Amino acid sequence: MEKHYVRIISDDMDNYFDLVYNDIFKMKADVLVFSDTPPFMKKKGALCKEIYRRAGLDRSELHKNRDKLLTAQQDDLYLFVTEGEKIGYKWLFHINVPDYFKNNWGENKQLVNCYKLALQGARELDAESIVFPLLGTGSSDYSFDSVEAYDIVSSYINDRMGLDFHITGITLAINDRTLYDKLRRFEKFRREFILRRRWELESVMLFDGDTGPGFYYPLRSSDLSEIDRSRMYREFERSEQKREQGYKRICQDIKDQRQKYLRQNPQKTDKDFSMQMISDVINEWLRAPKEDYTGSHYERRKRSLSDLAEMICAVPSTVTTLSLGKGKFPSRDLLIALAIAMKLDYEERIRFILYRNEDEIYPHGTKEEVIEGILSEYKDLPDYNSVNQKLYDMTGTTIRKQPGEKSKQRDKEKGL
Known part of the structure; x- marks a missing residue:
């Protein structure tokens, strides 16, 4: 498989992954990573169940032969490997992704470690390409917010890719067009937020000479303080709400125009x-x-x-x-x-x-x-x-x- 990586604009650096709108069942790669529980536990999640069905996996057989499975562990994370040729992948990486409880138990770090463990496993198998859905963002009450989860994983891959891994085909696949477009808008918003925050901090440094221990200079999302990152998420959601309100306002404006036109023109x-x-x-x-218009002689x-x-x-x-x-x-x-x-x-x-x-x-x-x-x-x-x-x-x-x-x-x- 030809090595490649796709870069799209994010913050002040290039992305070492490809964010795509695609169905994981229509893609091909060396590895597909998805959220799953260890073989001795009951599987959960619609995507997990569909992968099992299409790949022809039997949970009871996996449990019986668990000692023969390729596995990896890190802290509380457990990853095991099965074959995925039936759905277009060499290997399927099953990993137990944490539920989200407002990061009270360090879930953000655990989510990063899910990607880290999967990438390490892919490197050990000499995989050249790996596909992730946006892990941890299901429909349960304990799912990660999609935008925050994307910010976490994209920051981690971009920060560590050049140092820790040598996999050049990393893809985040989103099968929801609305979410995909929202994440692309977030990338643009995040870049602008960081530039604005950097300008604010430069102004403080210029006028106050404040470069003490509490001073920081963000170049990317991972450089932001927790307060600034939280502020970025809130401001982005407000911009999304404003966008939705703008759409509703347009619809109402047209209704008002229509009613006025029909009142003034009863025959219409x-x-x-x-x-x-x-x-x-x-x-x-x-x-x-x-x-x-160029101004040429016969041009309109x-x-x-x-x-x-x-x-x-x-x-x-x-x-x-x-x-x-x-x-x-x-x-x-x-x-x-x-x-x-x-x-x-x-x-x-x-x-x-x-x-x-x-x-x-x-x-x-x-x-x-x-x-x-x-x-x-x-x-x-x-x-x-x-x-x-x-x-x-x-x-x-x-x-x-x-x-x-x-x-x-x-x-x-x-x-x-």
Whole structure:
């Protein structure tokens, strides 16, 4: 297996692991690590039970042959190894992950030790690749908070990878798109928080000359004091709540707009309101100058509907008719495509799409969640083709059906 590691931006350093949105049962690697109890105890957790089922493992047989199992122990942690070829892995690492009791018993350190023990075991087996779900973050009342658990493990791997281990293919696999996107937002928030905290401390040092025993200078999350780390988590959750409240506010704003429009225009319908609002956004976009205008002799200075239609591979008349508030009620995919092509920011994009129906949820479904995840990865709003291509690379689907897509599918079904 080819050695590699994937780096994504976090704090002021590179990550020595890959954070992916993927199903562990669709992946292949040397090692899969998951939460499990020792063979003499009853197994627990939906993921653990599903791994046993798919891998064909028998708990009673493991208990009978426990003396023949490869095992490792460290403090109160116990790891044992089974084969995982049936589900795409050479080895399965079963490890007893602690429950969380507000870190009263040092659970954060125990969680770090779970990853440490697994990585040590992988190194001893000469494994080149290892996959972890986010250990300890199940649905029980004694699970770790997902963001805090991610911060703990990502900090540990980045701090120790270059010193303790030589495994270059470490992957954290998240099978929940909402959580995956939240963790990516947390990475960005964490980086900004550390930079802000560093600036605050530099200001203190500059004006007060305070570099005594209590002074510290954070370069990464693990350098933060316990108080600052707790503060970072709270501030991030507040930002997430603010994001959710912003979405609800947009929905309520559209409801209020709709009611006002219908009161003032009793002869109009809900569809008329939606078409008018969508038309207004498109025409406002048209009035702005072209971003890439170069000033060449025959170049158009202003934006055009034909350019907009061409960006999303739509028939020009479709976009023109929509700009007039007429024609067929637009599909959701068409509005998403237009919103991305017009480079509407997050709030503008949500509002434009929900003008179709504010009671619909956006994003809804895997494709829309992936689209929003892609958009959130860019510092500046990307062009439509970049998003569309990345979506296709990740899912095999496009933002909207392309011309000839149906006929190609029919030809494929006919064997042509």
